[in-house]
Amino acid sequence: MNETFSKCDGADEPLDVSDERSCPLDIYDCRDIQINRNSLQEHYLSEQHQRSLVRRTQQFIESTNDDSTKTNIDNDKENTSVQSTYEKLSILTQNIETIYDTLDQLSSDVHQCNNQNCILASELKDIKDAQTLENAHISASSLNQNVLRHDMIDLKEQINIENERIHDEHNGMMVWKITDIHEKRTDAQSERKTSVYSYPFYTSKCGYKLCLRLYLNGDGAARDTHLSLFLVILRGEYDALLEWPFSYRVSFCLCDQRTMIETNGTTEPKHIIESFRPDPNS
Numbered sequence: 353m354n355e356t357f358s359k360c361d362g363a364d365e366p367l368d369v370s371d372e373r374s375c376p377l378d379i380y381d382c383r384d385i386q387i388n389r390n391s392l393q394e395h396y397l398s399e400q401h402q403r404s405l406v407r408r409t410q411q412f413i414e415s416t417n418d419d420s421t422k423t424n425i426d427n428d429k430e431n432t433s434v435q436s437t438y439e440k441l442s443i444l445t446q447n448i449e450t451i452y453d454t455l456d457q458l459s460s461d462v463h464q465c466n467n468q469n470c471i472l473a474s475e476l477k478d479i480k481d482a483q484t485l486e487n488a489h490i491s492a493s494s495l496n497q498n499v500l501r502h503d504m505i506d507l508k509e510q511i512n513i514e515n516e517r518i519h520d521e522h523n524g525m526m527v528w529k530i531t532d533i534h535e536k537r538t539d540a541q542s543e544r545k546t547s548v549y550s551y552p553f554y555t556s557k558c559g560y561k562l563c564l565r566l567y568l569n570g571d572g573a574a575r576d577t578h579l580s581l582f583l584v585i586l587r588g589e590y591d592a593l594l595e596w597p598f599s600y601r602v603s604f605c606l607c608d609q610r611t612m613i614e615t616n617g618t619t620e621p622k623h624i625i626e627s628f629r630p631d632p633n634s
Contacts, residue, residue, distance in 0.1 A: 375401065402448050409441055526553040528564060540569035547571070552586060560598060561588030579606075583630070597632035 375382035375395065382404045387395045395401055413434060528550045530536070539545040550564040563584050571580035583602050588594075608621035 375404070397448075397451065399448075399452070402445075406441070406445070409437070413437065522554045522557045522559070524553075524555040524559070526550065526562075526564070528566075530566070533568070537568040540567065541576075549584070554588070555600070558590040558593065559588075560591075560594060561586040598630055599632060601627060601629050603627040 372386040372388055375385065375387060382395075382401055416434065530548070536545070536548055540547070546569065547565050547567045550566075552561055552563045554561055563586055565582040565584050567574075567580035567582075570576055570578045571582075574580050581604055585598055604626045606624040608623050611619055611621040
């Protein structure tokens with residue numbers, strides 16, 4: 353059989369080397385689309401391209417049948433080829449349907465995996481949040497333990513100081529540590545509170561009950577120039593057993609703390625000491 357080949361339309365046109373091109377079957381269902389070179393294989397497997405391929409095959413078969421009718425050629429070999437083409441097309445169609453079913457199943461599996469990943473990510477976040485909260489609780493507990501430990505140490509020190517003070521309260525001596533001295537002196541100068549009292553102490557366990565009264569800005573003629581310190585005799589539980597009037601010698605000592613601190617005990621401090629015996633008639 354002699355065959356003639358005609359020149360394809362557009363053969364003289366320049367070769368298109370761009371990344372996007374039309375489908376070879378664009379006169380069928382693949383018309384009006386541009387395909388990226390990297391997406392050709394994906395397009396060839398698409399339903400749209402398969403429909404174009406079927407139509408082109410049918411057109412080819414119909415054209416072959418028409419040519420056979422026109423030329424009255426009864427060629428068993430060609431019929432067998434056509435039948436084989438039909439069978440191959442049928443098998444190809446079945447394979448395409450199988451591929452689509454597989455793709456649908458894969459898409460469903462991917463969707464299910466994505467959902468499972470979202471659930472796992474949410475659970476992981478909850479675990480991390482719980483761990484962060486647990487770590488915060490542990491840190492807070494550790495901090496509270498440290499605070500309680502320091503509080504216990506401070507409390508023990510206060511108990512020891514209080515025990516010493518209670519012991520000192522009954523030996524006729526009292527060491528008075530005055531706190532917030534500048535604030536108290538300002539109150540005395542403004543006459544908001546002219547004097548402060550010490551805690552009570554005793555000359556002995558069953559002795560006189562005493563306390564001190566201090567005027568930081570002075571009292572009477574000593575106002576604005578001196579400190580005024582008074583010994584106050586308080587009503588005590590054992591007053592009926594004691595001698596009256598009170599006539600024992602009293603000594604006051606204003607400690608020179610600055611010298612003691614600055615010289616670390618290497619220089620003799622200059623304490624201010626005053627002693628007197630109370631006047632029963634005053």
